[in-house]
Amino acid sequence: MLYKLFLLILLNLPFSLLCSEVEIGGILLDNTRSRQGHEFFTAFSQLWRDVPNTNGHIVVIxxxxxxxxxxxxTVNLNNKKIYVTHLGRRQTPVKPRVEQSVLILIEALAQSQLDQNNPDLATNGW
Structure with missing residues (x-):
């Protein structure tokens, strides 16, 4: 009996430690199909890791x-279109467009935080 109790505690201990340490930030979803799209997403995701305060936000490319x-x-933030770009059939540089889209994303994140925390903007119209 004591052996079973010890085994049960031992098996549940790592699970409980993992559950308390998991913190999920914002979610970045990839819906690209072409090689250029995948290249854009890869560069975007590398910059996405460094963006602060992404908790509770969903970004879809x-x-x-x-x-x-x-x-x-198209880059969508919480179902709102924030950035659209066109890549031609020929290989075009993706890095400037990725940097521009991340800057626009940071601005949109800041604007959404401002809208949520501003007491001057009443939700009921009064």
Whole structure:
């Protein structure tokens, strides 16, 4: 009996330690299809790790492939479109567009935090 009790405590201990230490920040979802889209997402995700205060926010990168024209990438923050860019069929530099989209994302995150914490903006109209 004592052996079973000790084994039960031993098995539950690591699980309880892991549960108390897990902290999930914002979520970044990839919905790209092409090589350029994947390259954009990879560069974006590397910069996303350094963005502060992302808890509770969902960022989705969508891609629509346009035949014979290229691809259109959209960055959505909490179901709001914040950035749209077009990448042509030929290889175009992705890094400047990724940096621009992250800067716009940081500004949108700051604006959403301001809107939530501002007591001057009443939600009921009064």
């Amino acid at each position: 969508n891609e629509i492939v346009i035949p014979r024209s290229g691809t259109r990438l």
